[in-house]
Amino acid sequence: MSDKRTLKVAVLGCGAVGSQVVRLLTEQSDDLTARVGVPVELVGVGVRRLDAPRDVDLPDGLLTTDVAGLVARADVDLVVEVIGGIEPARTLILSALDNGASVVTANKALLAEDGPTLFEAAEKAERDLYYEAAVAGAIPILRPLRESLAGDKVTRVLGIVNGTTNFILDKMDSSGAGFSEALEEAQELGYAEADPTADVEGFDAAAKAAILASLAFHSRVTAADVYREGISDVTAADVASARDMGSVVKLLAICELRPGPNGDQVAARVHPAMIPRTHPLASVREAFNAVFVESEAAGQLMFYGPGAGGAPTASAVLGDLVTVARNRLAGTRGMGESAYADRAVQPMGETRTRYHVAIDVDDRAGVLAAVANAFADHDVSIQTVRQEGRGADAQLVVVSHAAPDAALAATVEQLRSMDIVREVTSVMRVEGGDE
Numbered sequence: 001m002s003d004k005r006t007l008k009v010a011v012l013g014c015g016a017v018g019s020q021v022v023r024l025l026t027e028q029s030d031d032l033t034a035r036v037g038v039p040v041e042l043v044g045v046g047v048r049r050l051d052a053p054r055d056v057d058l059p060d061g062l063l064t065t066d067v068a069g070l071v072a073r074a075d076v077d078l079v080v081e082v083i084g085g086i087e088p089a090r091t092l093i094l095s096a097l098d099n100g101a102s103v104v105t106a107n108k109a110l111l112a113e114d115g116p117t118l119f120e121a122a123e124k125a126e127r128d129l130y131y132e133a134a135v136a137g138a139i140p141i142l143r144p145l146r147e148s149l150a151g152d153k154v155t156r157v158l159g160i161v162n163g164t165t166n167f168i169l170d171k172m173d174s175s176g177a178g179f180s181e182a183l184e185e186a187q188e189l190g191y192a193e194a195d196p197t198a199d200v201e202g203f204d205a206a207a208k209a210a211i212l213a214s215l216a217f218h219s220r221v222t223a224a225d226v227y228r229e230g231i232s233d234v235t236a237a238d239v240a241s242a243r244d245m246g247s248v249v250k251l252l253a254i255c256e257l258r259p260g261p262n263g264d265q266v267a268a269r270v271h272p273a274m275i276p277r278t279h280p281l282a283s284v285r286e287a288f289n290a291v292f293v294e295s296e297a298a299g300q301l302m303f304y305g306p307g308a309g310g311a312p313t314a315s316a317v318l319g320d321l322v323t324v325a326r327n328r329l330a331g332t333r334g335m336g337e338s339a340y341a342d343r344a345v346q347p348m349g350e351t352r353t354r355y356h357v358a359i360d361v362d363d364r365a366g367v368l369a370a371v372a373n374a375f376a377d378h379d380v381s382i383q384t385v386r387q388e389g390r391g392a393d394a395q396l397v398v399v400s401h402a403a404p405d406a407a408l409a410a411t412v413e414q415l416r417s418m419d420i421v422r423e424v425t426s427v428m429r430v431e432g433g434d435e
């Protein structure tokens with residue numbers, strides 16, 4: 001047990017999340033003291049510009065632009081990193097750990113790119129590194145995976161982990177709007193950034209998928225291991241086609257244990273997919289997030305809530321801060337990285353997926369057989385075929401059983417090259433049903 005009389009906290013970055021962390025730290029100071037056991041004192045806030053407008057009133061003298069100097073202070077026990085990005089965040093976190101401070105961060109980009117460097121530094125320094133806010137904002141999901149489910153075997157994690165893209169897809173579903181129109185609305189309402197690339201192209205979700213897969217499967221998975229497709233090619237026709245099937249299109253982060261040649265492998269991917277409207281994830285509307293976990297003993301669990309925003313994200317940061325502070329007082333550490341399983345990452349082409357393919361064809365004898373043969377040529381089994389319209393307006397909608405993704409992609413290529421196929425109007429993976 002430490003004989004510390006106060007725990008000193010430095011916050012790096014005072015933007016959307018940092019300002020709310022600072023607000024909660026000051027407004028809830030008495031409760032935090034009671035919960036931790038000793039006062040938690042904010043001793044400095046590292047910023048880029050002293051005169052920038054902020055959403056929080058700071059006590060005098062706390063702001064500093066000497067962020068490295070703040071981290072180097074010998075009396076700082078806890079460093080909260082909410083600057084974001086790779087540098088200088090990485091160097092600051094490493095130097096905080098090296099100086100003996102414990103660290104709480106919300107930085108998914110850094111964790112997904114170079115998590116192992118940070119985990120090794122925390123291990124070496126014998127300090128905590130917590131990051132609940134990095135995935136799905138306020139939703140407690142990393143701690144449940146790390147702690148509550150530590151005695152179970154997680155087999156699958158399906159997440160809606162990006163609020164911006166969920167808002168856009170939900171708009172497309174409810175109003176019939178196209179992608180650009182829905183994106184514009186998301187930008188007007190402040191859900192999407194002026195440069196929406198990180199969200200709409202799936203980079204943000206892929207970083208979160210890497211973090212989820214690492215924790216769920218006790219292996220090291222980085223953003224580069226995650227197959228990624230965004231939503232900018234999702235059309236109103238795809239969304240309508242999903243609707244006709246009783247499904248909805250969602251951008252999913254999917255992390256699975258899959259059989260490989262030498263035991264189970266980890267498959268991690270982010271792409272738009274059709275899921276049945278009866279699936280719990282289908283009810284996640286607007287900019288909300290949810291993570292659906294399947295494990296051997298517990299069965300199915302869903303974690304739902306606000307995945308972004310200054311205050312919700314600060315809630316997760318403060319939760320970590322209290323835990324790390326308690327650990328520190330007790331002279332102990334929480335569970336660090338657990339990568340003992342060291343599972344290989346399965347290439348996307350080998351990962352079994354299901355496809356929904358809508359094709360404009362001529363309605364005449366032999367067409368259905370030719371389409372079915374294209375699937376058979378790649379050893380892909382068909383689950384359902386539906387025909388809509390007649391004559392020149394005929395459309396076939398084929399849903400496959402699970403097959404290696406590369407075989408499904410090759411089937412679609414072949415369909416596109418066939419004379420009887422006028423156009424492949426919608427191709428999308430299908431999740432959340434029987435394989």
Ligand SMILES: NC(=O)c1ccc[n+]([C@@H]2O[C@H](COP(=O)([O-])OP(=O)(O)OC[C@H]3O[C@@H](n4cnc5c(N)ncnc54)[C@H](O)[C@@H]3O)[C@@H](O)[C@H]2O)c1
Nearest residue numbers: 013014015016017046047048082083084106107308309313
């Ligand atoms: N905003 C959210 O909803 C949300 C949700 C989950 C996680 N996060 C993560 O939280 C972190 C912060 O996000 P944010 O939304 O608050 O971003 P933000 O851009 O609003 O804030 C970052 C702040 O850091 C400051 N900064 C930049 N470089 C700095 C430096 N060298 N020294 C000191 N300050 C510096 C910026 O001026 C800015 O005020 C990111 O890692 C982000 O991914 C954000």
Ligand SMILES: N[C@@H](CCO)C(=O)O
Nearest residue numbers: 161162163164199308
């Ligand atoms: N930009 C993210 C929030 C931060 O992770 C989202 O839209 O969910």
Ligand code: NA
Nearest residue numbers: 132135137139
């Ligand atoms: Na979270």
